[in-house]
Amino acid sequence: MTTKHSIEQRLRELREDINQHNQNYYQFDAPNISDADYDVLMRELQQLESENSTLITYDSPSQRVGSTPLASFQQVEHQVPMLSLDNAFSHAEFVAFDKRVRDRLGILDEVEYMIEPKLDGLAISLLYRDGLLVQAATRGDGRNGENVTENVKTIGAIPLSLKGAPIPSTIEVRGEVFMPLDGFDKLNQRARSSNDKLFANPRNAAAGSLRQLDSRITASRPLAFYAYGIGLVEGVDLPSTQNDLFEVFVSWGLPVCDQVSLASNATECDQAFLMLLNKRSQLPYEIDGVVFKVNDFTLQKQIGFVSRAPRWAIARKFPAQEKTTKVIEIDVQVGRTGAITPVARLSPIFVGGVTVTNVTLHNEDEMRRKDVRVGDTVVVRRAGDVIPEIVSVVLERRKKDALPFQMPTHCPVCDSPVERAEGEAVVRCPAGLYCHAQVKESIKHFASRKAMDVDGLGDKLVEQLVANALINTPADLYHLSKEQLASLERMAEKSADNLLAALRKSKLTTFARFLYALGVREVGEVTAGSLAAHFGTLESLQDATLEDLEQVPDVGPIVAQHVVAFFELQHNRDVIVDLLSLGVRWPDVQDSAQLRNELSGKVFVLTGTLSTMTRDEAKELLQNLGAKVTSSVSKKTDYVVAGEDAGSKLTKAIALDVAVLSEQQLAQLITEL
Ligand code: IVH
Numbered sequence: 001m002t003t004k005h006s007i008e009q010r011l012r013e014l015r016e017d018i019n020q021h022n023q024n025y026y027q028f029d030a031p032n033i034s035d036a037d038y039d040v041l042m043r044e045l046q047q048l049e050s051e052n053s054t055l056i057t058y059d060s061p062s063q064r065v066g067s068t069p070l071a072s073f074q075q076v077e078h079q080v081p082m083l084s085l086d087n088a089f090s091h092a093e094f095v096a097f098d099k100r101v102r103d104r105l106g107i108l109d110e111v112e113y114m115i116e117p118k119l120d121g122l123a124i125s126l127l128y129r130d131g132l133l134v135q136a137a138t139r140g141d142g143r144n145g146e147n148v149t150e151n152v153k154t155i156g157a158i159p160l161s162l163k164g165a166p167i168p169s170t171i172e173v174r175g176e177v178f179m180p181l182d183g184f185d186k187l188n189q190r191a192r193s194s195n196d197k198l199f200a201n202p203r204n205a206a207a208g209s210l211r212q213l214d215s216r217i218t219a220s221r222p223l224a225f226y227a228y229g230i231g232l233v234e235g236v237d238l239p240s241t242q243n244d245l246f247e248v249f250v251s252w253g254l255p256v257c258d259q260v261s262l263a264s265n266a267t268e269c270d271q272a273f274l275m276l277l278n279k280r281s282q283l284p285y286e287i288d289g290v291v292f293k294v295n296d297f298t299l300q301k302q303i304g305f306v307s308r309a310p311r312w313a314i315a316r317k318f319p320a321q322e323k324t325t326k327v328i329e330i331d332v333q334v335g336r337t338g339a340i341t342p343v344a345r346l347s348p349i350f351v352g353g354v355t356v357t358n359v360t361l362h363n364e365d366e367m368r369r370k371d372v373r374v375g376d377t378v379v380v381r382r383a384g385d386v387i388p389e390i391v392s393v394v395l396e397r398r399k400k401d402a403l404p405f406q407m408p409t410h411c412p413v414c415d416s417p418v419e420r421a422e423g424e425a426v427v428r429c430p431a432g433l434y435c436h437a438q439v440k441e442s443i444k445h446f447a448s449r450k451a452m453d454v455d456g457l458g459d460k461l462v463e464q465l466v467a468n469a470l471i472n473t474p475a476d477l478y479h480l481s482k483e484q485l486a487s488l489e490r491m492a493e494k495s496a497d498n499l500l501a502a503l504r505k506s507k508l509t510t511f512a513r514f515l516y517a518l519g520v521r522e523v524g525e526v527t528a529g530s531l532a533a534h535f536g537t538l539e540s541l542q543d544a545t546l547e548d549l550e551q552v553p554d555v556g557p558i559v560a561q562h563v564v565a566f567f568e569l570q571h572n573r574d575v576i577v578d579l580l581s582l583g584v585r586w587p588d589v590q591d592s593a594q595l596r597n598e599l600s601g602k603v604f605v606l607t608g609t610l611s612t613m614t615r616d617e618a619k620e621l622l623q624n625l626g627a628k629v630t631s632s633v634s635k636k637t638d639y640v641v642a643g644e645d646a647g648s649k650l651t652k653a654i655a656l657d658v659a660v661l662s663e664q665q666l667a668q669l670i671t672e673l
Contacts, residue, residue: 007052014045018061026157026224027255059132059160066154066216073146076137080231082123082174083142084308085291085315091270097314098266101294104303110265111294114242115272116228117259118289118315121178121206125231126158131167133160151210154219162252169235173254175227179206180285183222198369200379200391202286227254241295259283262295273316280318281384289317322381324394325349330374330405334413334437336445337521338428342367342405344390352382359390363425364407373402413437433571440466442519446474450525451517452509455502464488475578478503505612507583514586521562530554536589542567600626602638608646610663633658641666
């Protein structure tokens with residue numbers, strides 16, 4: 001028989017278990033239970049609670065799912081004002097701050113600082129009474145904020161009750177609510193696929209999610225929290241430093257950022273700043289600077305604050321990753337596969353460490369969603385190594401007469417009517433290689449580094465060659481003569497020679513690179529590698545059926561169709577025949593596996609000047625084949641490759657009876673083995 005006692009017991013167990021799992025998941029990033037098993041526990045809890053509604057506790061994890069929408073948020077007055085931080089934009093400004101701190105304290109030498117990332121979210125105040133979360137409020141203007149308790153209770157990282165001892169009778173924990181990057185990406189992916197408005201950045205997404213009147217919406221958003229300070233406190237002796245406070249937070253079950261440290265002077269603060277700046281792009285959340293706080297609370301009190309901000313802390317900001325600029329023009333570009341892409345030409349803007357002048361607007365749908373117009377002021381963002389993008393338009397600054405951008409109905413290069421396939425976001429010019437833009441782009445792709453790797457054949461040069469009708473297909477590159485090249489504007493004789501040498505060198509390639517270079521739609525580097533390994537020869541790939549192709553790992557029906565369609569076109573087959581007859585070749589796929597075996601672990605030394613490649617390139621080639629390349633000749637050396645003007649290493653090789661290869665022999669070894 002189930003007694004009230006045993007139900008209470010089971011409820012307690014379930015709550016404890018679930019809270020522990022929440023902490024493992026949200027705080028330690030180390031879940032030790034599957035989502036499905038977690039759901040089973042949660043459902044048992046909800047079931048038991050619904051049968052025994054008098055036993056539902058305020059801090060039960062079942063209370064995190066959100067509840068009926070509010071009509072509006074109530075105002076909350078902060079008993080202790082929520083201050084902001086002053087900013088420093090350079091080390092010099094930080095040094096000046098440190099001097100002010102020491103002057104105020106009359107300390108001549110060093111003051112210790114706690115260093116914390118400046119999390120890019122929004123400040124929140126969490127009021128715990130007798131260990132229970134009773135109120136959560138936004139910062140608002142620092143004196144009055146909004147009561148967002150219902151929403152905050154849905155954030156898994158925030159404990160509904162504090163654990164450990166001693167628990168203060170009243171404690172107001174302050175910290176940052178933010179949205180981790182992976183959650184932000186997923187949220188925007190979801191919004192994109194349901195054609196909803198995208199969030200401009202994780203901070204806006206966090207703020208938008210927290211300010212929902214319907215807490216069930218907040219519950220569905222991936223929010224996180226780190227504690228970093230306190231407001232009102234009663235009934236407990238606080239630790240004496242900021243660093244110790246973090247430890248107390250942890251003992252109460254509150255999450256804190258783990259990228260914190262202590263510094264004993266301004267120089268160490270600068271080092272810590274640079275280290276975090278360096279780490280910025282690897283962190284799973286956004287930070288926009290570093291906060292320095294005098295570590296000792298007694299000193300903090302002595303220094304005091306001004307109305308808006310404490311005088312014992314400062315935020316040193318990172319260079320901005322978002323800036324505003326103007327759209328000068330919107331052009332459309334035609335890509336290699338005919339895809340027509342709108343590109344915004346911007347008034348040059350220095351953001352995230354580079355000057356940005358062009359930003360792609362991807363496709364018609366993206367264009368519509370963002371509604372970027374010529375003359376608009378836009379927010380441009382470049383974070384880490386990510387391609388710059390327009391995040392939003394500053395609508396208040398839009399001119400009245402600005403017209404929405406229209407996608408062209410005809411290809412801007414060859415004037416063919418454009419097409420948009422069902423279910424595709426992209427508009428295409430269907431003219432294929434009858435369209436000059438596609439010819440140019442496919443030749444650029446053919447020559448690019450990961451394809452045939454023709455050194456020195458830049459985009460401008462390809463455009464010049466196509467415009468002068470000197471080339472029309474990738475194969476035409478290998479028909480070019482020195483006279484033709486030298487006839488081009490700004491082409492010196494030496495550069496013509498160099499280009500011809502690079503073209504000659506590029507003829508020796510691998511099957512995978514060659515396939516990638518052909519530019520079959522949807523066949524990127526990885527797929528090209530899989531196709532090459534699976535089919536081994538061009539002949540068997542050309543004759544492959546859809547079914548054959550779908551046997552290849554990572555080839556689905558769409559890729560298979562593109563491959564078949566590519567080889568069905570006589571034009572493509574002609575170009576391939578032409579390329580092969582001009583000397584484009586590669587070691588047999590099986591043979592390269594064998595070669596890899598034979599060269600694996602062999603020790604090479606390269607010396608002298610090589611004529612068809614640099615020593616670094618030869619080194620890379622050999623290393624790719626499993627060989628080792630070292631710099632000095634010894635008895636352990638298997639081969640010395642001697643280029644022109646080889647000196648002492650060659651002499652030593654001969655003395656030690658090490659095999660010496662000429663550059664030609666090396667090439668032969670690689671192609672023929
Ligand atoms: S302490 C009395 N620490 O920055 C000092 N703030 O510009 C109050 N922030 O409103 C703030 N990370 O939203 C502090 N480690 C951190 C922070 C941090 C981010 C935000 C917070 C605050 C704003 C001030």
